[in-house]
Structures are given as C-alpha cells and as structure tokens.
Amino acid sequence: MARQSIFDMKVSKVYPLLLQKVERKGRSKEELDAAIQWLTGYDMNQVDQEMTYRDFFKQAPAMNPRAALIKGKVCGVQVEAIEDPMMQKIRWLDKLVDELAKGRPLEKVLR
Numbered sequence: 001m002a003r004q005s006i007f008d009m010k011v012s013k014v015y016p017l018l019l020q021k022v023e024r025k026g027r028s029k030e031e032l033d034a035a036i037q038w039l040t041g042y043d044m045n046q047v048d049q050e051m052t053y054r055d056f057f058k059q060a061p062a063m064n065p066r067a068a069l070i071k072g073k074v075c076g077v078q079v080e081a082i083e084d085p086m087m088q089k090i091r092w093l094d095k096l097v098d099e100l101a102k103g104r105p106l107e108k109v110l111r
Contacts, residue, residue: 012049025101035096038110057089
C-alpha cells in the first residue's frame with residue numbers, strides 16, 4: 001500500500017494525532033488550538049475537518065508573520081532550512097506542538 005502524502009491527508013486525520021501528542025504530555029486541547037490559531041488564524045471549532053492538510057495551510061486566514069521566528073529541528077531537519085514553503089508551514093506547526101509537548105509555557109511557544 002502506498003504511503004499517503006501529508007499534503008493529501010485530511011485535517012480530520014492529522015488533528016487528532018497532534019492532540020494525542022500534547023495530551024499525552026499533560027497539555028490541553030485549548031493550548032493546541034491556541035498554537036494553531038496563533039500560526040494560521042484558524043478557530044479549530046470552525047475548520048472543515050475534511051479539508052486536506054495542504055488546503056488547510058493554503059487557505060489559512062492569517063499566517064502569523066512571526067512564524068519565521070520558529071527555529072529548531074523537527075524530524076532531524078532544521079525548520080528554517082526547509083525550502084518548500086508548504087512543508088515549512090507544516091513543520092512550523094509540528095515544532096509548536098513539540099514545544100508544547102515538552103512542557104514549554106504557551107506564552108513562549110507563541111513567541
């Protein structure tokens with residue numbers, strides 16, 4: 001069976017995985033939603049869960065201009081060095097989720 005690209009996955013499949021990761025570390029859905037809203041401008045209560053992850057980022061109401069301050073490694077790759085703009089946005093969110101899961105205060109995660 002071929003692996004599905006992250007770009008083509010539905011938000012309904014990815015979001016629960018992100019939530020599971022932060023909740024396993026004692027963080028809340030509200031904190032995850034705040035990080036997503038800070039980065040993309042989305043209110044997760046109003047997001048079309050059947051949208052692809054690509055469209056989720058492409059149609060983001062307001063990508064935060066401070067997102068470029070997100071630095072560090074995700075899956076062994078420096079997020080600031082990722083050349084594909086769409087993949088970089090995805091990895092920015094991954095980095096925020098990683099920081100939440102590691103116990104970093106929300107105020108610092110949101111830069």
